[in-house]
Amino acid sequence: MTNPPGRRPTPQDRRMQTFPPPHSTLAFGDFSGQDAVGVMLAHSLTAGAQRFRKGHVLSAEDVALLHAAGIATVSGARLAADDLAENPAAEQVAALLAGPNTQARVASGGRSNLHATAAGIVVIDAERIVRANLVDEAVAIGTLPPWTPVRKGQVIATVKIIPCGVARRIVADCRTILATPPLRIAELQPRRIALIVTELPGIREKTLAATITVTQQRLATFGSRLALELRCPHEATAIAAAVREAHAAGCEIILISGAAGTKDRRDVAPSAIVAAGGRIERFGMPVEPGNMLLLARLGSAPLLVLPGCARSRRLNGLDWVLQRLLADLPLDAADFAAMGVGGLIRQTPGAFPEPAEEAESDDAADARSDAAPIDNEPRAERPPRIAALVLAAGQSRRMGSRHKLLERIDGIPLVRRAVNAALASRAASVTVVTGSRAEEIGALVAAPRVTLAHNPDYAEGMASSLRRGIAALPADADAVLVLLADMPRIDAGHLDRLIEAYAERADQAPIVVPTHAGRRGNPVLWPHRHFAEMTALAGDQGARALLDRHATEIQCVEMPDTAIFNDIDTPEDLAS
Numbered sequence: 104m105t106n107p108p109g110r111r112p113t114p115q116d117r118r119m120q121t122f123p124p125p126h127s128t129l130a131f132g133d134f135s136g137q138d139a140v141g142v143m144l145a146h147s148l149t150a151g152a153q154r155f156r157k158g159h160v161l162s163a164e165d166v167a168l169l170h171a172a173g174i175a176t177v178s179g180a181r182l183a184a185d186d187l188a189e190n191p192a193a194e195q196v197a198a199l200l201a202g203p204n205t206q207a208r209v210a211s212g213g214r215s216n217l218h219a220t221a222a223g224i225v226v227i228d229a230e231r232i233v234r235a236n237l238v239d240e241a242v243a244i245g246t247l248p249p250w251t252p253v254r255k256g257q258v259i260a261t262v263k264i265i266p267c268g269v270a271r272r273i274v275a276d277c278r279t280i281l282a283t284p285p286l287r288i289a290e291l292q293p294r295r296i297a298l299i300v301t302e303l304p305g306i307r308e309k310t311l312a313a314t315i316t317v318t319q320q321r322l323a324t325f326g327s328r329l330a331l332e333l334r335c336p337h338e339a340t341a342i343a344a345a346v347r348e349a350h351a352a353g354c355e356i357i358l359i360s361g362a363a364g365t366k367d368r369r370d371v372a373p374s375a376i377v378a379a380g381g382r383i384e385r386f387g388m389p390v391e392p393g394n395m396l397l398l399a400r401l402g403s404a405p406l407l408v409l410p411g412c413a414r415s416r417r418l419n420g421l422d423w424v425l426q427r428l429l430a431d432l433p434l435d436a437a438d439f440a441a442m443g444v445g446g447l448i449r450q451t452p453g454a455f456p457e458p459a460e461e462a463e464s465d466d467a468a469d470a471r472s473d474a475a476p477i478d479n480e481p482r483a484e485r486p487p488r489i490a491a492l493v494l495a496a497g498q499s500r501r502m503g504s505r506h507k508l509l510e511r512i513d514g515i516p517l518v519r520r521a522v523n524a525a526l527a528s529r530a531a532s533v534t535v536v537t538g539s540r541a542e543e544i545g546a547l548v549a550a551p552r553v554t555l556a557h558n559p560d561y562a563e564g565m566a567s568s569l570r571r572g573i574a575a576l577p578a579d580a581d582a583v584l585v586l587l588a589d590m591p592r593i594d595a596g597h598l599d600r601l602i603e604a605y606a607e608r609a610d611q612a613p614i615v616v617p618t619h620a621g622r623r624g625n626p627v628l629w630p631h632r633h634f635a636e637m638t639a640l641a642g643d644q645g646a647r648a649l650l651d652r653h654a655t656e657i658q659c660v661e662m663p664d665t666a667i668f669n670d671i672d673t674p675e676d677l678a679s
Contacts, residue, residue, distance in 0.1 A: 130180060130181045130183075131145070131179070131180040131266070131267070132178070133176050133177070133178050134176065134177055134178075134179060134181070135175050135176040135177075136166075136170075136175070137163075137166065139161055139166045139169075139176075139177050139179075140161060140162065140163050140166055141160060141161065141181060142160070142161050142177060142179040142180065142181050143158060143159070143160050143161075143179050143180050143181070143182065143188065143267045143268070144156070144157055144158060144159050144160075144161065144177060144178075144179045145157065145178045145179045145180065145267060146178060146179075148169065148174060148177065150168050150169050150171070150172035150174060151168070151171075151172050153168055155169075157212065158188075158189065158190070158212065158213070158267070161177070161179075179267065180266065180267035180268060182267070182268045185270055185271050185272070186268045186269065186270055186271065187268055187269055187270075187271050187274060188267070188268045189210070189212075189213030189264040189266070189267050189268055189269075190210040190211065190212075190213060190215075190264075191210070192213075192242075192264045192268065192269050192273075192274055193210040193213055193214055193215040193262045193263065193264045194207065194209065194210045194215050195274050195278075196215070196235075196242060196244070196262045196264075196274060196277050196281075197210070197215035197216075197217055197260075197262040199277060199278055199281035199284065200217055200244070200260055200262070200281065200284055200285060200286045201217055201284055201286065202283075202284030202285070202286050202287030202288075203284075203287045203288065203290075204219060204220050204221040204223060204287060204288035204289075204290055205217050205218065205219060205220060205259065205260075205284075205286060205287060205288055206218050206220050207262075210262075213263055213264040213265070213267070214261060214262065214263045214264075215261070215262045216258050216260070216261045216262075217258070217259050217260040217261070217262075217286065218256055218257065218258055218259065219253045219254065219255055219256065219257050219259050219288045220255065220256075220288070221255055221288055221290045221291075222252075222253065222254050222255050222290070222291050222326060223252070223253065223288040223289050223290040223291050223430055224250055224251070224252055224253070224288065224289045224291070224426050224427065224430045224432060225246070225247050225248070225249060225250065225251045225252075225253055225259055225286070225288060226249065226250070226286070226287050226288070226289050226432070227246055227249040227285060227286050228285035228286070229249060231280055231281060231285040232244055232246060232285055232286075234280045235277050235280050235281055235285075238273060238276045238277055238280070239269065239273045239276075240265065241264060241265050241266050241269045241273060242262070242263075242264065242265075242269065242273060242277060243262070243263040243264075243265055244260065244261075244262050245260065245261050245263075246259065246260040246261075246286060247259050247260065248445075250423070250426070250427075252325075252426055253288065259286070259288070260286055289430035289431065289432050290430065291325050291326050291327075291426070291429045291430050292429055292430070292431065293326050293327050293328070293429075294327045294355040294356050294428075294429060295328075295330040295331075295353060295354050295355050295356075295527050295528070295595050295599075296322055296327055296328065296329055296330055296331075296354060296355065296356045296357070296358060297329075297330060297331040297332075297333065297349035297352070297354035297356070297357045297358065297527065298314075298315060298318050298329055298331070298332050298333070298358045298359075298360060299333045299334075299335065299342065299345045299346065299349065299357065299358065299359045299360070300314055300315065300332070300333070300334050300335075300360050300362075301334075301335055301336065301337035301341075301342060301359070301360065301361050301362045301363075301372070302334060302335070302336055302337060302362055303336075303337045303362040303363060306362050310414075311334070313414065314360050314413075314414050315329070315332055317413070317414055317415065317416055318358065318360070318413070320416060321413075321416065321421075321422070321425070322425075325425060325426065325429050326429075327429060330352075330354060330526065330527040330528070330595065331349055331352055331354055331523060331526050331527045332550070332551075333345045333348060333349060337361060337362040337363055337371060338371065338375075339371050339372075339374045339375040339378060340375070340378070341375075342359065342371065342372055342375030342376075342379075343375040343376070343378040343379040344379075344514050344515075346359075346375060346376060346379040346381065346401065346406065347379050347380075347513055347514060347515065348514075348515050348519070348520075348523060349523075349527075350379075350401055350402070350404060351513060351515055351520055351523070351594065352520070352523035352524050352526070352527040352594055352595055353524055353527050353528070353594030353595030353596045353597070353598075353599075354404070354527050354595065355404055356404060356405050356406075356407070356428060356429075357401070357404060357405070357406045357407070358406075358407050358409055359372050359375075359376075359406065359407070359408045359409065360409045360413060360414075361408060361409070364395055364410070364411055365386070365395055365397055365408050366395075367386075368383055368386050368397075372397070372408045373386070373397060373399070373408065376399045376401070376406055376408075379401060380401060380402075381399045381400060381401035381406055382399060382400055383397065383398075383399045384398045384399055384400060384434075385397065385398040385434070385436070385439055386398075388420050388424070388439050388442060388446075389439070389440065389442055389443030389446050390419070390420035390423065390442050390443070390446035390447075390448065391420075391446065391447055391448065392410065392412035392415075392417075392419040392420065392448065393410050393412055393419045393420020393421055393423070393424075393448075394410065394420070395410040395411065396408070396409065396410045396420055396421060396424060398424065398434065405428050407421070407424065407425075409421060418448055419448060420442070420446070420448070423442060486606060486609075487581040487582060487605060487606055487609045488531040488532075488577070488579055488580055488581050488582075489529070489530050489531055489580070489581065489582050489583070489584055489602050489605065489628065490530060490531060490532045490533075490534060490576045490577060490580035490582070490583045490584070491525035491528065491530035491532065491533045491534070491583075491584045491586060491598070492534050492536070492569075492572040492573070492576065492583050492584065492585050492586065493518075493521050493522055493525055493533065493534070493535045493536070493548075493586045493588050494536050494565065494568045494569070494572065494585065494586065494587055494588060495508055495518050495521070495522075495535055495536060495537055495538075495544055495548075495588035496536050496537055496538025496539060496541075496558045496561040496567075496568045496571075497538065497539060497561065497565075497589075498538070498539040498561065498562065499539065501672050501673050502672075502673065502674060502677075503674065505674070506539065506540050506543075507589055507671050507672070507677070508540070508544055508588055508589065509540065509543060509544070509547070510671070510677055512591045512677075516547050517588065517589060517591055517671060518535075518544050518547055518548055518588045519547050519548055520591050520593075521586055521587075521588040521589075521590065521591075521593065522535060522548040522550075522553060522588075524586070524593055524594045524595050524597075524598060525584075525586060525595075525598065526550065526552060526553070527594070527595035528584075528595040528598035528599050528602065529598070529599050529602045529603070530584060530598065530602065531577070531580070532552070532554065532576070532577050532580070533552055533553050533554065534553075534554045534555075534556055534572055534575050534576055535548050535553055535554070535555055535556070535588075536556050536557075536558050536568045536571050536572040536575075537555060537556070537557050537558065538557070538558045538559075538561025538562075538568065539561055541557055545557075554575060556571050556572055556574070556575035557571070558571040558572075563641075563642070563643075564641075564642045564643025565642075565643050566640035566641050566642055566643065569585070569637050569638065569640060569646065570637075570638045570640075572585075573634050573637055573638050574638070580631065581609070581612075581630070581631055582605060582612070582628055582629060582630045582631060583628070583629050583631075583634070584598060584601060584602065584626055584627075584628045584629075585625075585626055585627055585628075585629065585646070586598075586625070586626040587625055587626065587670060589670045589671045589672070590625065590626075590666065590667075590669060590670045590671075591669065591671060592664070592665075592666035592669050593625075593626065593666050593667070594666070597617065597626075597662060597666060597667065598626070600617070600660050600662065601615045601617060601626070601628045601660055602628070604628075604658060604660045605628055605630075605658075608658065612630035612631070612632065613630070613656055613657065613658035614627065614628065614629055614630065614633070614650065614653060614656050614657045614658065615627070615628035615657075615658050615660060616628075616650070616657050616658070616659055616660070617659075617660050617661075617662045617667040618659045618660065618661055618662065618667075619661065619662045619663075619664065619665055619667055619668070622668070623650075623659070624662070624667025624668045625667055625670075626667075627646065627650070629646070629649075633649065633653070636649055637649065
């Protein structure tokens with residue numbers, strides 16, 4: 104029975120199909136005397152001190168040596184002109200499979216393995232793999248299951264040419280089916296992720312802390328990090344405010360761990376997401392554990408209301424969803440439905456199983472030369488440690504009786520917006536300099552990762568805050584990113600652009616300045632060698648004079664918007 108073009112074979116079709124007879128014209132059997140010249144050995148042989156490995160093509164000298172050792176007959180194959188030997192055939196088919204972030208290795212023993220060149224998720228066109236395996240029994244293609252998370256260097260597929268060689272037209276047929284690679288690795292991308300933990304009376308602090316720890320561990324497995332942690336009551340209004348706060352800080356994925364589980368689209372957490380301007384895309388998934396997961400979006404940022412099993416490090420449906428989001432893979436209704444097949448998870452802890460010793464192939468005992476070992480990655484040098492310094496000591500004189508840093512924009516105090524952006528960025532530490540209204544401002548920004556440095560001389564101007572702030576930085580800081588707390592539209596994305604630009608040229612340690620349309624703005628990133636000059640400044644001039652003095656050291660980074668110019672000084676600025 105044949106299948107119409109483009110139609111996937113059904114199970115019934117496959118039961119009625121038989122493999123076609125082999126297309127190869129190679130002669131296989133026993134050969135003796137001069138007939139053995141040009142024969143490819145089917146098995147390894149030893150003649151005195153000489154070892155002939157499986158797959159070796161015998162020369163006249165080899166045959167003479169075997170004869171002298173008393174070996175008159177050998178078992179093997181003689182390839183015809185239209186045949187390919189097993190190794191080049193395996194390499195050619197493997198090369199057809201290799202899509203983005205994969206690499207086919209040199210074949211040995213008729214086998215070529217494909218390795219991942221980046222950590223990510225295996226994406227496979229399974230139908231075309233099946234069709235290629237139906238071309239001829241001589242070609243065997245095996246892969247990991249679709250959507251498997253893999254580490255860099257891991258074997259993801261193997262091509263085995265089972266006999267000693269195959270007809271070239273078999274490889275040509277495979278080439279037709281595999282005209283575009285059916286296998287790729289969707290690379291995991293690091294993301295800034297916020298976790299909102301909700302509270303109810305009676306919930307233990309130990310439980311909340313454990314939730315944060317487990318989430319940090321889970322994200323680290325995927326190469327991402329928990330950039331911002333927020334807590335709030337388990338109430339729709341409070342959760343909506345926290346969602347807006349995390350989004351304003353520049354977080355790219357927002358997780359909500361509810362003190363009470365979500366039972367309906369209209370429950371507390373989903374209602375809060377809608378109130379914050381988000382939309383619900385999916386509630387529930389056919390995966391156990393993980394049934395009660397909810398997926399929503401606020402703009403382009405995914406939001407996940409976590410199921411109860413998210414408090415465990417054991418593999419669950421949350422891992423599957425996070426993997427796809429971090430790999431920029433689609434998640435629609437059909438994708439969720441497909442997760443039900445294999446969705447009863449009864450596996451070991453962790454989303455990435457620890458590498459296990461691979462079983463020997465069928466012919467490994469003879470050849471023991473399948474694939475090259477996975478290369479060890481060179482140890483990366485320590486990335487530069489960038490400290491974020493938020494200046495929040497000013498008196499806000501132009502605001503009249505109001506203090507601008509305490510004013511709310513979209514429901515978030517201005518100073519907290521700045522500190523949240525710093526926390527969500529790639530900065531290694533966050534230090535906040537307080538002065539005027541220090542107790543109120545300190546209470547708004549207090550967090551485990553925030554160091555407060557009070558400046559009693561704040562009335563002298565910005566230079567005094569710089570001195571206090573730099574003195575309070577961690578001793579291992581390689582550079583400092585100086586943020587003004589009155590710039591409401593700066594988020595982690597802006598800060599990370601500056602940090603990344605510095606990291607790319609860390610050996611030169613440039614001063615990194617944001618620009619838009621040729622105009623400079625704030626914040627500015629300063630390397631350690633300028634710390635002494637910064638602490639020597641006086642008055643309210645800030646570090647602008649240093650930029651002029653060291654103009655040749657400046658690296659400009661173009662920003663996508665005008666956030667680097669927008670600050671709040673007057674009630675009119677606040678209203679605009």
